[in-house]
Amino acid sequence: MTMQLSLLPNKETMYQALVSKDSTFEGVFFAAIKTTGIFCRPTCHARKPKAENVEYFGNSKEALDHGYRPCKVCHPMEMKGTVPIWLKPLLEEIEARPSIKINDQSLRDKGLDPARVRRWFKKNHGMTFQAYLRALRINNAFGQIRQGDQVIQSAYSNGFESLSGFLESFKNSTGFSPKESKYKNIISVTRIPTLLGPMIAGATAHGICLLEFTDRRMIETQVERLRKYLKAELIPGQSPFFEKLSEELHLYFEGKLQKFTVPLEIPGTDFQQKVWQVLQDIPYGYTRSYKEQAIAINNLKAIRAVATANGDNRISILIPCHRVIGSDGSMTGYGGGVWRKQWLLNLEQKTAG
Structure with a gap:
């Protein structure tokens, strides 16, 4: 689907975002500079042009079609949060063998710079590459123990050289001992790139329990509430629900999916x-006010409480809190940023029916 200009914010807003390098507009627009013939992300650190020398596009294809070249500073052809080509083979190897151990020399043998790999994982996952591998092995071991494997068997099959080392790493990561696994929970987490920036997804054995933009305000608070509700720790890992979620999100952002089917787990009051x-009952392409939402739950006096509950939603897009607006049609607050909310509503209204 080609995004039309009408899906974009007004030019004054976009120029201000370009000048201030506002990351909340990543994926919303691309800025093409008439005097240089290049196009950039909103957060590009290249020197900013005069407003009259900029035109705006909803996606990189439109900019290319108009004869602009991608900027070599901000690399606008790469979706924010997308795994770079040089790293994909390594991640595919890890996905196929989550218990694998890879040291710096192994990385060099694969033609990779350990420092570069470490920086990418620190930036995108908030941990070093070795910490990420260790978390995957712990996650994998947790699943095996839940399925009946012995602790010692799980430890050695996941690359730990000693039982004591495994027990210490397991408890440091999860907060409980391996023997308690049958009575505890882990939330597997991963990152999913989207047109509006990367999202963090979490899944239990029952379904998706977390989907938020990584720069969402108060995301730490939301994660902490989820951790307490489910009595679980969040650890990088795989889930059978992630593939389906990624596929459905891709189709949604292409304007080709109106109803999600991936299972959800939604703890709350x-x-x-x-x-x-x-x-979830608000139809695709439609909006409601907070008052209408209060009426829908048969509690007209609960308008403010409804707004608070909307803000506490931890599964963006799939539970479409972006479809709730002010009674006057205004774009009220949205954890992922008001312009993301506007973008999502514009997408749905353009492709509904």
Whole structure:
């Protein structure tokens, strides 16, 4: 689907975002500089042009079609959060063998610079490459123990050289001992690139329990609440739900999917459950006010509480809190940023029906 100019914010807003390098506009627009013939991300650190020398496009294809070249500073052809080509073979190897151990020399043998790999994981996962591998092995071991494997068997099959080292790493990562695994939970987490920036996804054995933009305000608070509700720790890992979620998100952003089918796990109070359910009942391409949402749960006096519950939603897009707006049609607050909200609504209204 080719995004039309009408899906974009006004030019004054986009220029201000370009000048201030506002990361919340990543994926919303690309800025093409008439005097240089290049196009950039909103966050590009190259020297900023005069407003009259900039035109805006909704995607890189439109910019290329108009004769602009991608900037060599900000690399606008790479979707924010996308795994770089040089790293893909390594991640595919890890995905195929989550218990694998790879040291710096192994990376060099693969033609990779350990420092470069370390920087990418630190920037994109908040941990070093070795910490990421260790977390994957712990996650894998947790699943094996839950399925009946012995602790010692799981330790050695996941590359740990000693049982004591495994026990210490396991407890440091999860907060509980391996023997307690049958009575505890882990939330597997991964990152999913989208047109509007990377999202963090979390899954339990029952379904997706977390989907948020990584720069969402108060995301730490949301994660902590989820951790307490499910009595679980978040650890990088794989889930059978992630592939389906990625596929459905891709189709959604292409304007080709209106209803998600990936299973969800949505812990919360009874009131929050009601609010989140009626959010899922708002048709694709439509919006409701907070007052209409309160009426939908048969509690007209709960308008403010409904707004709070909307803000507590931890599964963006799939539970479409972006479809709730002010009674006057205004774009009210949205954890992922108001312009993301506007973009999502514009997409749905353009492709509905």
